Amino acid sequence: MPAGRPGPAAQSARRPPPLLPLLLLCVLGAPRAGSGAHTAVISPQDPTLLIGSSLQATCSVHGDPSGATAEGLYWTLNGRRLAPELSRVLNASTLALALANLNGSRQQSGDNLVCHARDGSILAGSCLYVGLPPEKPFNISCWSKNMKDLTCRWTPGAHGETFLHTNYSLKYKLRWYGQDNTCEEYHTVGPHSCHIPKDLALFTPYEIWVEATNRLGSARSDVLTLDILDVVTTDPPPDVHVSRVGGLEDQLSVRWVSPPALKDFLFQAKYQIRYRVEDSVDWKVVDDVSNQTSCRLAGLKPGTVYFVQVRCNPFGIYGSKKAGIWSEWSHPTAASTPRSERPGPGGGACEPRGGEPSSGPVRRELKQFLGWLKKHAYCSNLSFRLYDQWRAWMQKSHKTRNQHRTRGSCPRADGARREGHPLQHPQDTETVEQLQTKGSLLWEVQQTPGQSATWWSVTPASGQSRGRLGDISHIPWCVTGEPPSLGRFCIKPKVLKNLADRFHGFNYPTRVDGNYK
């Protein structure tokens, strides 16, 4: 194969007489015919084939040094000699090869098919590209950090990627304004991702898709339509601090700062907190943290280290009611609850049950519990009413003591009772206000005439905590008779359900407000 060699004009006069071979400009890269080294040619050169197809190849020796003929030539594929029965001599200077049912290429740079002379030296080579056309990419998800950029991620289709190099190209266009654009910054958050840094329009949906191309063909994902404003996310809240709440041994206070981007773009934010014990992998999630930047976790174990993370979801962007995309969780912050100094109150009756996550307002749970209680109590015609402290205040004027018909006690159903105390009459002098100042949810158990009403106060297990319902929905509560000698048990709201499940045949009442009859 003849090749031109650039002449000595390429050298500079200033260059000292070279002792080394002439240095030529590297731009000249075409292969040179060495002195007879390259004397064969493989055909086809660099073919692209489907997996499972066959290949017929030939190695033609020409030029000619000393008797190079097709005799003695052999093939190797990826360094391994091929079985002689696959080759045959076509004529004096050509060796043929027949390969069937090809496997996918061993490396994406192509399988190396080489024709060797009898002495093993390489005469010629050809790269085989065997693979599959790409499959449709799918699962495109995109988000915008600050409404000016967009990052998208997708999943490649199953095949085609492994054997042949597959090029992915993310394209986007405004829905009604035809021009296709291509994303340029790839691999920003993983191998199949792309980042569009600017020139994005708001208020008009974008159509986004991914094209996968390789030597054997191309595939196009489904089109994703989205509006930038619907996929806004922020960085996680910075400066998350977790600290103890005075000496309270089962509470921690979490404080954070709202992400700065929110101020710039007039978002509101809702937050989620999750926490776990140091050596556990189960996270408990607190969902109802609206747009405050602090929250108190309660119902924790004393003397334990907790890890806490917060994340943020911007919403209310330009007045829309739609939520954005949750940010990443902030870096875990750790804090420990103080060690417990005294035994649990009530002589051991108050132990919070296992680690069930407690979500949902305690009001509902307790109502459900009392509904169950009513059903299984020995006495009939119990009715419960739930008051929170404010309603109790208002109810005071309506409620008269007449409603407390004292007629004797009505023992609780065995399953719920943890201690065998008989119920007694509450003191007549107990007023709603007195009970109310304890900051508790009040329950009135109204029994049939002739029976005494039993007041039960439901308080947070740890004592006097005042807080809104949302703050305290996940802590254990104790149901205490008034006076306490009536009996007391503590239970986590979620556990109520489990308790009830143990008593088969029970159906929770479905009404969560109003009275249970």
Added chain:
Amino acid sequence: MDLRAGDSWGMLACLCAVLWHLPAVPALNRTGDPGPGPSIQKTYDLTRYLEHQLRSLAGTYLNYLGPPFNEPDFNPPRLGAETLPRATVNLDVWRSLNDKLRLTQNYEAYSHLLCYLRGLDRQAATAELRRSLAHFCTSLQGLLGSIAGVMAALGYPLPQPLPGAEPTRAPGPAHGDFLQKMDDFWLLKELQTWLWRSAKDFNRLKKKTQPPPAAVTLHLEAHGF
């Protein structure tokens, strides 16, 4: 210059032209400084570092090319690789090189090698491999700058780009992929040999510019392939 769009050789020419016109990095030494010693030492250290970096890059790259390229005793014919600057040199010749020539040969060799390396058209390689290659090119650029610094400190002029240089594309069959793989193989091999040789070059320079308190014997062999 043939600069058809998509013409890789045209782009290569552009790159090479840019490379030649890069201003020489001024020597680290300023006036009243301790001489070229520190920058010679630095250049020596750089060659060792690059040697180490190349070892892992070459391993990965040859695996990407696939067997037989990554086999230890692989020895294909040198075809297009004749244009590569060769580090191999006769021992006496090497010993007798004067400082200026020694430095010039190093500088020119790496300029060309860097140019070839940048032209490595491996669009199909993994992103990680491309990153490693880019990183190595940057380090090699640093070595070039370091050599230029030594030359400036010793008062030697930098070699100028060759005038009238033009990329020519030899007519005939296109450069097949397998031939390209062989070129890549020899490029890496030549780079390895040059780095090995440069360490010796700079070690020798170091001893010449600083008369050593104790005599150190330099062991050398000329290396072929």
